[in-house]
Amino acid sequence: MFDRPVHILASFEWSFFWDLRGPFWDGFKYTIKAGLLGIVLAYVIGLVLGAVRAHRVPVLNQLAVTYVEIIRNTPILVQIFFLYYGLPVLGIHLEAFTVAWLSITIWGGAFMTENFRAGFEAVPARLREAGYALGFTPLKAFLNVTLPIGGRIALPSTINTAISVLKNTSLLLLIGYPELTYVANSIQSNTFRVFETFTALALCYLAIVWVLSALIRFLEGRLALPEAL
């Protein structure tokens, strides 16, 4: 590190932001590639296992609980390392990109499962019973009653999880996946422009996170169930 204090703000170079656009764009694409894949697959896992949990499907429910509790009670970074360094022992060699989307999918899926379980369980039983009275099979009742209403209740909290999944892509730096934080970190160590590089990086993340948070607040107002339900 430096011996003498440096006055950071005095030497702040705005033009450096512009120079960062190329590498940052490359990193951003990697972030989005892993992040979007992770988010979509986590939604799929969450919908299926959330339904399993809410309907107490025997055996599958216990398996889902085990999965959720293991993932929620261990750090995601350790999960990433376990996949990256631990699995090759079993003869399963995964490249960085595979570990990237797989780890955030597994992590996000556990949280999505809980989001959707809570949403589905919040649907009043009498609505489902009304469906049965109309002759719906349990699957039909789920698809036409529980899913639309419970999904609507769960949506804001699932977007919160999606934001966390996206933020967790930054941890993939540690297995050498060249996403946004990885790019910024290597630029910083080559140019010593710490303040500019990380300010730009922070602005990128905040822009994404704040837009998605605004979306949650918008949807919360729009999707709130009418009182009479």
Added chain:
Amino acid sequence: MPLVPDWFRPVAEYMLREGLPETLRLAAIALVASTAVGLVLGTLMTVRFFPLRWLIRFYVEVWRGLPILVTVLFIYWLPAFDIGAFHVQLNAYQSAALALSLWGSAQVAEAARGAIESIPKEQHEAAAALGFGWIGRHRFVIIPQATRRLLPPMVGLLVNIIQNTTIAFAIGVNEFLQAGQRQFENITSGFAGPTAPSYAPFMIFGFVMLVFFVISFPLTRLSAYLERRLA
């Protein structure tokens, strides 16, 4: 075959002796700092003075919005600088503690604001009628009630803090995961050459997961229990 292989015993002992205390100490520092700062900021966010509110809101949204790893790296790599007469230069451990505290205090502030605002207006009015000023009202009436509602999310936050201490790995703090990684490197590529079977990483990182699970699981159950009890 013994339950624990010979090569694994010193590895696990090193991790538990060197790594785990570091993890717990980091978590404790972050928890105390987050709670202290977060409670004050959360309470001030309910005050009807909008510039102050917006300022705290900005603080909360920034530190909650950034991935903790980004905050950690930012603080750690920042060159030394002066604030007035203070010469600021943080080592890895301090950087990690500060980054976790900034994030944690934002979480606590948001939770505390929610808890305080959930106390009905009548409680404020009744306390005011008894002659309490703003401070007395909060100190004796509002905050004690809000604390009950705050307890479950605080236990949940503790779990998150403990798990997020692993992010300090990135700047070389010897917390539990780092201790495991060092042992892994040591036995696979140390001076003595490979001294462990090939399944060693599986077992070491599995052990890291197990220990975190053993610490976190009772706390998550406690949080869920408190939520049911105090709701």
